[in-house]
Amino acid sequence: MIRAVIFHLDLDAFFASVEQLDHPEWAGHPVIVGALPGHRGVVSTCSYEARAFGVRSALPISKAYELCPNGIFVAPRMRRYQELSRQVMELLRQLTPRFCQMSVDEAYLDMSGMENLAGPPELQAKQIKQQIRTQTGLKVSVGVASSWYLAKIASDFGKPDGLCLVPEGGELSFLDALPLKKLHGAGGKTRQRLEENGFTTVAALRALSREALELLLGPGGGAFVWKACRGEVDYNPFREARSHSISAETTFEEDTADHEILLSTLQGLCQEVAFRTTSEGLASRTPHLKLRWSDFTTVTAQVTLEQPVATSGQLYRLAESLFHSRWKPGRTVRLIGVGLNEVRPSEKTRQEGLFDDALTATLGKQSKIEKVIVERMKRNPGQPGITKASLLGKDRGHQEK
């Protein structure tokens, strides 16, 4: 049997690198992409020069500004990043049919059995890095290992511009050299729990029995960490997702308890979600609402309908009633969001009975109007929100009940 050779590629500080590419005068300077100082928000990506000041992804922008007041703060330009991302992904797609894009800046390649054709993995990886560099100007870090899980960890190991190969048989010693925070999938909460109990290295975790880990982290988390510290997470990016969701949310610049502002914001979000869903030919019968109060606690509400939501107007009416099931007059809201769960291709979801009463007939008509608008917008680039959903994976189709 051929040994699996998996590559994981991760574009370094992607958004910030694109900004430096497009603004050569920013090269060598701390560039911070995200919310702008004075606004609510966090750092999306920052250049390595900014990291030297302690700035990192997800840091509140106010804190980033404090750490790096002379940094170059810019708002994300997703369209531009997606354009460059497409170039890189197209290039990678040529290398093997076993290609899987994970996000705007990440992809897996299954290069098993390619050695005779393309040379040893290390050489292949160097060539890919060089090719991306030449054609786009971007730096990429590559991890090569015998599994998807370890390749992902390896690509992070040598960043930036890294190339890390986990040799066959060297999997455990590779893991032992890592701090706990590099164990992908075990995040802050899990790590805290482990460290509180005195486990600070991967090797220490491996000394624990599965039962002990399950006792500490619960059955799911324990089993995951038990596998992860052995490099045996049976992760496969080609596994099709069971369902999708499409959502939109917004955080107010200032918390608000104003009923009218909340509802008009909700209405805009409903239009956006309905537009993105319809334009992809998708539908869902499970709308959900999300509210985050000023104290950052979050509540959600959802409902499952007999038939898919047909129009943005219907989505809004449903979202409004979910909102009122959670709304506490006077309590200030930080964030409001709406979405659709279990989104599927609309032909499959749409049942025969949709048009069998006057109300749904009206909705059906309105839905047709929306589709016309969608088609016009597609022909008319410059409208927001079309490209993003194209990154969504394929749907598996729904189970018969």
Place this chain on the structure above:
DNA sequence: TCTGGGGTCCTAGGACCC
């Protein structure tokens, strides 16, 4: 420091059915 927005996956409890 005061914490975005878009997602996926998992868990746990209740309703309901056989």
Place this chain on the structure above:
DNA sequence: TCTGGGGTCCTAGGACCC
């Protein structure tokens, strides 16, 4: 009147990732 066990669906919330 009390009560089994398995399965599925639904809802709410939380961990985690980019």
